[in-house]
Amino acid sequence: MKSIRLLFVIAWAALCGSVASHAAHTFAVADGSLMLDGRPFTVRAAELHYPRIPRPYWEHRIKMCKSLGMNTICLYVFWNLHEPKESQFDFTGQNDVAHFCRLAQKHGMWVIVRPGPYVCAEWEMGGLPWWLLKKHDIGLRQLDPYFMERVRAFEQRVGEQLAPLTIDRGGPIIMVQVENEYGSYGTDKPYVSQIRDIIRQAGFDRVTLFQCDWSTNFENNALPDLLWTMNFGTGSDVDEQFRRLGELRPTAPKMCSEFWSGWFDKWGAQHETRPADDMVAGIDQMLRQGISFSLYMTHGGTSFSHWAGANSPGYAPDVTSYDYDAPINEQGLPTHKYWLLRDVMQHHTTCALPDVPEPAMPIISIPEFRLTEYAPLDAGITSTVKSSPLRTMEELDMGWGSVVYRTSLPDIEEPSTLTVDQCHDYGRVFIDSTLVGTIDRRLGQSAVNLPPCKQGAQLTILVEGMGRINFGRAIADRKGIAGGVGITLANGDHISLTRWDIGLVPDDYECALNALSNADKIISSMGTAGYYRGYFHIDSVGDTFLNTEHFGKGQVYVNGHPLGRFWSIGPQQTLYLPGCWLQKGRNEVIVLDVAGTGHPTLLGQLTPELNRLRTGTGRSHGTGPEARPSMPAAVAQGAIAAGSGWHHVTLPQAAVGRYLAVELTSDDGHCASLAEITAYHSSSDRIMSENWAVRYVSGEDALHGNHTADKAFDLQESTHWSCAQTDATPQLLVIDMGIKQTIASVNLLLPQGHAARYRLFVIE
Numbered sequence: 001m002k003s004i005r006l007l008f009v010i011a012w013a014a015l016c017g018s019v020a021s022h023a024a025h026t027f028a029v030a031d032g033s034l035m036l037d038g039r040p041f042t043v044r045a046a047e048l049h050y051p052r053i054p055r056p057y058w059e060h061r062i063k064m065c066k067s068l069g070m071n072t073i074c075l076y077v078f079w080n081l082h083e084p085k086e087s088q089f090d091f092t093g094q095n096d097v098a099h100f101c102r103l104a105q106k107h108g109m110w111v112i113v114r115p116g117p118y119v120c121a122e123w124e125m126g127g128l129p130w131w132l133l134k135k136h137d138i139g140l141r142q143l144d145p146y147f148m149e150r151v152r153a154f155e156q157r158v159g160e161q162l163a164p165l166t167i168d169r170g171g172p173i174i175m176v177q178v179e180n181e182y183g184s185y186g187t188d189k190p191y192v193s194q195i196r197d198i199i200r201q202a203g204f205d206r207v208t209l210f211q212c213d214w215s216t217n218f219e220n221n222a223l224p225d226l227l228w229t230m231n232f233g234t235g236s237d238v239d240e241q242f243r244r245l246g247e248l249r250p251t252a253p254k255m256c257s258e259f260w261s262g263w264f265d266k267w268g269a270q271h272e273t274r275p276a277d278d279m280v281a282g283i284d285q286m287l288r289q290g291i292s293f294s295l296y297m298t299h300g301g302t303s304f305s306h307w308a309g310a311n312s313p314g315y316a317p318d319v320t321s322y323d324y325d326a327p328i329n330e331q332g333l334p335t336h337k338y339w340l341l342r343d344v345m346q347h348h349t350t351c352a353l354p355d356v357p358e359p360a361m362p363i364i365s366i367p368e369f370r371l372t373e374y375a376p377l378d379a380g381i382t383s384t385v386k387s388s389p390l391r392t393m394e395e396l397d398m399g400w401g402s403v404v405y406r407t408s409l410p411d412i413e414e415p416s417t418l419t420v421d422q423c424h425d426y427g428r429v430f431i432d433s434t435l436v437g438t439i440d441r442r443l444g445q446s447a448v449n450l451p452p453c454k455q456g457a458q459l460t461i462l463v464e465g466m467g468r469i470n471f472g473r474a475i476a477d478r479k480g481i482a483g484g485v486g487i488t489l490a491n492g493d494h495i496s497l498t499r500w501d502i503g504l505v506p507d508d509y510e511c512a513l514n515a516l517s518n519a520d521k522i523i524s525s526m527g528t529a530g531y532y533r534g535y536f537h538i539d540s541v542g543d544t545f546l547n548t549e550h551f552g553k554g555q556v557y558v559n560g561h562p563l564g565r566f567w568s569i570g571p572q573q574t575l576y577l578p579g580c581w582l583q584k585g586r587n588e589v590i591v592l593d594v595a596g597t598g599h600p601t602l603l604g605q606l607t608p609e610l611n612r613l614r615t616g617t618g619r620s621h622g623t624g625p626e627a628r629p630s631m632p633a634a635v636a637q638g639a640i641a642a643g644s645g646w647h648h649v650t651l652p653q654a655a656v657g658r659y660l661a662v663e664l665t666s667d668d669g670h671c672a673s674l675a676e677i678t679a680y681h682s683s684s685d686r687i688m689s690e691n692w693a694v695r696y697v698s699g700e701d702a703l704h705g706n707h708t709a710d711k712a713f714d715l716q717e718s719t720h721w722s723c724a725q726t727d728a729t730p731q732l733l734v735i736d737m738g739i740k741q742t743i744a745s746v747n748l749l750l751p752q753g754h755a756a757r758y759r760l761f762v763i764e
């Protein structure tokens, strides 16, 4: 009888996809399917990131995914979290990824591990450690000997932690990923092959290895011995996404390794959402066809501390919240998307889904309170060096924070212009303690007007570093001032400034405490920028959302926990403060504000504010008729049919110019939209678009889904430029490539299901 019951439990577990025991199972690709213990298995994975969830809530979030009908947790391993300094590894506490996997197993979930080394993920430098940048000529994500040596050392440590947890050894790990979307970085099979070998040698030699990419570029780096999976988002045509894979490997199992439930937000840009119905329809279609998937993100959580990255082309720093418009919101509660999806998931299984767990914490509010203690930012300078050339943060061996650059000016009688080349990322310029201007890298700024100055006047440039770029070719993103600083006089003469005193202000709680204890001895030279400390009292702990609207820009620490960056421009105006970091009674808050405030108050509110921009509609591009450049004759024209993928246009003869323009006419009722445009010098030599900017656009919809014109060259196929439904076509987009380029061909990609006629122009 006992054994019959046991057999029943095992059969039920196999059917419902739960991990029956710690006994070894098998997982393999066979007969065109993913096979678990010899039977076809559909992966229904929930992507969760352990550092984006406070450890006390890990189990709750895993249970939430289980109740949604998921059978697997998919996670990245974040190299820069685990190796904060070269050769110093940390897999403990909040970083204990093996414990996270064991918790998943405890709740009957399988695990997919994605150990990078690069992960993207809107995470600082895509997971790569900043200290790699101390090597001036480092080649990231390529066969640079030092980079590869450090990758090997890291993956070995990952192997020590996680290889004992692969499925063949009785653990939950069924699949391990090699690199991450390498196709959107380059073409380099030798590099990707070495990463595969390093991962195998780290102990993942008996588990299924896979590669993920986009359907349009996966062939570039596809290795014959790995499983190929596709990444795409809500609203995509699922069949179209697997079409090319089906042609190349007709019997291969299909898996969408990242199905984007929503999208991430950037400072100064509209809040992003994706329709719940579309997301659920995509999952429903995949389940009907037995296609495996991982829902990225099922719960996004928070990029606490300084872990938020930045997007590129251009510089678009990500906000702290990684809510992602995901089914489980930032504080771990089910949303409308969650309930809709749960119904569909239930429909596709004969097993009753477990009840949805109660929230891990109640939500509380905290009445407004004042932060009465203050130390000027100057008190946070931990060390100063003298240097004739400028130095970056990395050269001075600091990972995160601000750098204060100071020098004495010569006599300048007329107003002049200060140019700060590569000010990364937010600069405030003072002359003798008076603020004369700001430099915002996001907006492509690099200059400030200076008033006349007396010989010996002190120039101070405070540069706050934000997240390092995590996407595209610009990931070697050094902080502080990475170029030169000079003054252009009224008569056109140029003075290059040297002999700097460079001070470091780390983004670090201990340094903040130190600054506050030194406050009395220091005089402010940078306005009200500095450290503000206050306390609030609570009777019972709970999650809350700290409203930072009265502060300018910086970082918040509560009881020593860094909550993440805030910036008054929005769209995020509150920081998630997990109750597990609070205590009954008195709690300490320190705000490090590099911009300063005259009203240092905070309050805790019951709901987040992720959607309040204080800079108008986000990125504003030249849209008035006066900004429209006069157009020469078109260099090419044609039509693009719906569903035809990338459209290649070879120009009859190469055209030279600084501006590339595309005019779109839509005949199918859609407003003109463009997912991507790329240009080539020759058939294979792509013109880098890292510094492209919008010169002019006739219409853009920044209110219904953030379809600003820069989305046409953000190298993300799932986002697109679109005019508003009310705008007439044709629509014109003029791109400033920064310098003159010789263009031989252009590739255009329309959003899924769109058709259009186009004309291309190259303007001097």
Ligand code: GLA
Pocket (backbone or CB within 6 Å): 119, 120, 121, 122, 180, 181, 231, 258, 260, 263, 264
């Ligand atoms: C890609 C990356 C992910 C993440 C998403 C966007 O798919 O692989 O890490 O950056 O884009 O959220």
